[in-house]
Amino acid sequence: QKEVEQNSGPLSVPEGAIASLNCTYSDRVSQSFFWYRQYSGKSPELIMSIYSNGDKEDGRFTAQLNKASQYVSLLIRDSQPSDSATYLCAVLFWGGNQFYFGTGTSLTVIP
Amino acid sequence: DGGITQSPKYLFRKEGQNVTLSCEQNLNHDAMYWYRQDPGQGLRLIYYSQIVNDFQKGDIAEGYSVSREKKESFPLTVTSAQKNPTAFYLCASTNLKTGMGNQPQHFGDGTRLSIL
Numbered sequence: 001q002k003e004v005e006q007n008s009g010p011l012s013v014p015e016g017a018i019a020s021l022n023c024t025y026s027d028r029v030s031q032s033f034f035w036y037r038q039y040s041g042k043s044p045e046l047i048m049s050i051y052s053n054g055d056k057e058d059g060r061f062t063a064q065l066n067k068a069s070q071y072v073s074l075l076i077r078d079s080q081p082s083d084s085a086t087y088l089c090a091v092l093f094w095g096g097n098q099f100y101f102g103t104g105t106s107l108t109v110i111p
Numbered sequence: 112d113g114g115i116t117q118s119p120k121y122l123f124r125k126e127g128q129n130v131t132l133s134c135e136q137n138l139n140h141d142a143m144y145w146y147r148q149d150p151g152q153g154l155r156l157i158y159y160s161q162i163v164n165d166f167q168k169g170d171i172a173e174g175y176s177v178s179r180e181k182k183e184s185f186p187l188t189v190t191s192a193q194k195n196p197t198a199f200y201l202c203a204s205t206n207l208k209t210g211m212g213n214q215p216q217h218f219g220d221g222t223r224l225s226i227l
Contacts, residue, residue, distance in 0.1 A: 031213060032213040032215075034215045034216075042220070042221075043201055043218040043219060043220050043221045044154075044201070044218050045218070046215050046216075046217070049214075049215050051213075088153065088154070090215075090216070092213050097142060097159065097161055097207050098156060098159065098169070099144070099203075099216055101146075101153045101154040102153060103152060103153035104153055
């Protein structure tokens with residue numbers, strides 16, 4: 001089983017809709033969770049960090065963490081065409097020093 | 112401005128040649144990482160280093176070498192033993208903590224390596 005898994009998509013949503021991106025991770029003691037956005041040909045940029053169960057909101061973005069179910073999700077409200085990118089989920093496990101990345105979900109927001 | 116600088120942006124390798132990718136950070140981060148990304152795929156860890164003069168192999172270290180002589184610098188050499196080096200190479204850094212709330216990794220702009 002891979003450490004971190006994401007649905008590769010592509011996921012298409014109309015402009016103004018909510019985009020929901022999901023990430024599951026293996027049964028290890030997890031510590032820190034991160035969502036990155038990567039535009040084609042560019043490097044990943046951090047969107048959100050989340051460390052505790054529950055929701056964390058930042059502008060149009062909400063990260064949701066459920067450690068019991070081993071998933072972390074990212075909601076993008078009022079999706080814009082500029083949100084079209086690949087979204088990477090990353091997990092840092094307790095006591096570790098490696099960040100484990102999913103393969104990313106490709107999102108297209110249709111004007 | 113603090114950040115991570117990778118150079119060059121584009122690099123071409125000839126058959127049998129070793130090439131070195133530069134990564135410099137002025138964020139005072141202890142840990143540095145090298146990843147390889149192939150089209151449509153996620154990030155695969157090549158090497159990482161937590162302190163000066165120490166580094167560990169990642170999942171795909173074969174055909175690559177690194178050094179960490181200074182905290183700010185973590186160059187990656189792609190050797191001739193790496194038969195399929197064409198990829199996007201990303202350098203990242205962070206400060207690791209033993210408790211909760213670890214800082215995320217920050218990435219450089221990447222180096223795109225191709226074979227001539």
